[in-house]
Amino acid sequence: MTPVLISLIAFLCVFGATLFGMYLRRVLPEHHLNAESRSTVNLAIGLIGTVSGIALGLLVAFAAGKYDTQKNELTEMSAKLALLDRGLAHYGPEAKESRDQLRKTVVRTLDRIWPESRSEHSQLDPTGTGGEDLYDTIQQLSPQNDEQRAIKAQALSLLVGIGQTRWMMYEQGGVPFPRPFLVVVVFWLTIVFISFGLHAPSNPTVVVVLLVSALSVAGAIFLILELYNPFEGWLQISSAPLRNALGQFGK
Numbered sequence: 001m002t003p004v005l006i007s008l009i010a011f012l013c014v015f016g017a018t019l020f021g022m023y024l025r026r027v028l029p030e031h032h033l034n035a036e037s038r039s040t041v042n043l044a045i046g047l048i049g050t051v052s053g054i055a056l057g058l059l060v061a062f063a064a065g066k067y068d069t070q071k072n073e074l075t076e077m078s079a080k081l082a083l084l085d086r087g088l089a090h091y092g093p094e095a096k097e098s099r100d101q102l103r104k105t106v107v108r109t110l111d112r113i114w115p116e117s118r119s120e121h122s123q124l125d126p127t128g129t130g131g132e133d134l135y136d137t138i139q140q141l142s143p144q145n146d147e148q149r150a151i152k153a154q155a156l157s158l159l160v161g162i163g164q165t166r167w168m169m170y171e172q173g174g175v176p177f178p179r180p181f182l183v184v185v186v187f188w189l190t191i192v193f194i195s196f197g198l199h200a201p202s203n204p205t206v207v208v209v210l211l212v213s214a215l216s217v218a219g220a221i222f223l224i225l226e227l228y229n230p231f232e233g234w235l236q237i238s239s240a241p242l243r244n245a246l247g248q249f250g251k
Helices: 003-027 035-091 093-113 131-139 146-174 179-199 204-228 240-248
Strands: none
Touching: 003 131, 035 146, 035 179, 035 204, 093 131, 093 146, 093 240, 131 146, 131 240, 146 179, 179 204, 179 240
16 A cells, blocks of 8 residues: 555544544543543553654654665765776776766666656666676776776775665665554554544534644654655655766766
8 A cells, every 4th residue: 555545544543533532422421521530541541642652753763764774875875886987987998888887787777766657666676787797897807007906906896885785775675664563553543532532522623623633643654654665755765866976977
């Protein structure tokens, strides 16, 4: 399911719980709503609300951490690619084929991670980008002096580091989102909103406030899901670092 659909389901659960609580307020006997009962319910709901707030905060921090990690890895990889091209440029005209292969690899990577069609999903799998062919092309260079030998060794080291980063991005992207954790949090919030509806007067102001609160909860869940998939959706990581590196090739 998409983040929008999951967030909508969460909103319906939470706001539906509010309306259910307002219904219970009208049908429950009066002694269920007296001061003693309300005090006990408030203590229990306070505990559940605190736990659910902490859990929701952990989910946001977890998703934001993944987003920042992949964004930093992309920036690091882009910088290494630009440095690799500059190193091959200093190697001499013999490295022209390697530089052309490097450009093709980066263009292919851009097309796979940020496809032009929104109907296509981002592909982080590095095996289809031509990185191994680039490694073989650089490996086949025949240095004629110590400077070229040093540049070749540095280029191969940079390429291995880039490959490690790409595989890290791929493996991190394959970690499934902890859906059971999210389901439990939504369940807790549903209980909290039943309590809100149970103790709140049924007037337009209260309904609007609780509606906005339910939308805020759904928005937080949407944010979590969007951050957890950093190369898709509305909050996807920009391709600018990699495109900027590509723009430096050949100079």
